[in-house]
Amino acid sequence: xxxxxxxxxxxxxxxxxxxxxxxxxxxxxxxxxxxxxxxxxxxxxxxxxxxxxxxxxxxxxxxxxxxxxxxxxxxxxxxxxxxxxxxxxxxxxxxxxxxxxxxxxxxxxxxxx
Amino acid sequence: xxxxxxxxxxxxxxxxxxxxxxxxxxxxxxxxxxxxxxxxxxxxxxxxxxxxxxxxxxxxxxxxxxxxxxxxxxxxxxxxxxxxxxxxxxxxxxxxxxxxxxxxxxxxxx
Numbered sequence: 747x748x749x750x751x752x753x754x755x756x757x758x759x760x761x762x763x764x765x766x767x768x769x770x771x772x773x774x775x776x777x778x779x780x781x782x783x784x785x786x787x788x789x790x791x792x793x794x795x796x797x798x799x800x801x802x803x804x805x806x807x808x809x810x811x812x813x814x815x816x817x818x819x820x821x822x823x824x825x826x827x828x829x830x831x832x833x834x835x836x837x838x839x840x841x842x843x844x845x846x847x848x849x850x851x852x853x854x855x856x857x858x859x
Numbered sequence: 860x861x862x863x864x865x866x867x868x869x870x871x872x873x874x875x876x877x878x879x880x881x882x883x884x885x886x887x888x889x890x891x892x893x894x895x896x897x898x899x900x901x902x903x904x905x906x907x908x909x910x911x912x913x914x915x916x917x918x919x920x921x922x923x924x925x926x927x928x929x930x931x932x933x934x935x936x937x938x939x940x941x942x943x944x945x946x947x948x949x950x951x952x953x954x955x956x957x958x959x960x961x962x963x964x965x966x967x968x969x
Contacts, residue, residue, distance in 0.1 A: 777955065783900075788863075788945055788959030802954060835900045845890045845949025845957060846909075850902035 750851035752838050758857045759828055766824045767854045771840030775849070778821050780813055782806065783835040783853070792836075795821060828858045861885060861950045865960035872967050878933035880963045882946030885927070890949040892957065893920050893931045895942045902945070905931070936967045 751770040759765050771778050776797050781789035792811070794802045797818035807813075810828075815821040825832055838851040862885040872878055882891070893905040906913050906920040908929065913920050917936075922929040933940055943964050947957040 779956065781957075781959075786961070788947070788961045789902075789957075790959070791956035794955055796955075802956065804956075837900070837902065841955075844955045846907060848892065848904060848957065850894075850904070853900040853902075855900060 750838055750840050750849050752836075752851035752854050754854060755852065756855045756857075758859060761828060761830060761858055763828055764824065764826045765828055765856065766822050767836055767838075767856075768820060768822050769838030769840075769851060770820045771838070772842075772849055773819075775840035775842050776818065777841040777844060778815055779839045779841070779848070780821070780823050781837040781839065783837060784833075789835075789837055792823075825856075828856075830858050832856060833858045861948075861952065861958050863946055863948050863958050863960040865946050865963055867963060868961065869964045870966070872936050872965070874937055874967055874969050876936050876967075878936050878940070878965065878967075880931045880944050880946075880965070882929045882931070882948075882960055883927055884929075884948050884950075884958075887951040888924075888927075888948050889951045891922055891929050892947040892949075893929075894945040894947060896945060896962065897942050905944075933965075936965075938967045938969050941966050 778795045780792040783789040795815040810826045835853045837853045908922045919932040943962040945962040946960040
């Protein structure tokens, strides 16, 4: 297993466009998490899946954001009508044991121009 | 409120020095992680602690549950240790999210 994989690594988009990111977790991990990290800050929680069920969502996840994990394997995070404030690193992590064992991906860096 | 504070924010050291980074948190936890982040963004897990002390090579992590405090120590620091070190906490509130500190940017000069 190659760990948690995120694609793309970088994305530059114009304000108002939609973007979609993909995360492939470690295959045996049933839990998948999305975080957002802005410059100079620690990551902030966005949402969490256990298998295909989305069990927790942050207030940061506005109605322009949607995340799915349709078959309990990979997950997508879509941002509609992007704004400059959405520019950040989007990090995915997966786990088999909740907070006791996270593995992070390399992140997708989004720049909205 | 579930909060995580790290200090210092920035740390510059000479190669060979002993480094300490501190993390304090507000309420009871299930687990505390020390993470390393290099430029480019990828996060590597260094330690997960629920109690006591762990050691891996030149890195040592300790946690004092009563004082709600953890430290990460680097012995015989090296320029390749230069990175951002982040403390992240899973609070004992039933949530599976981690709450992160803002990170400590460590620069080790040769």
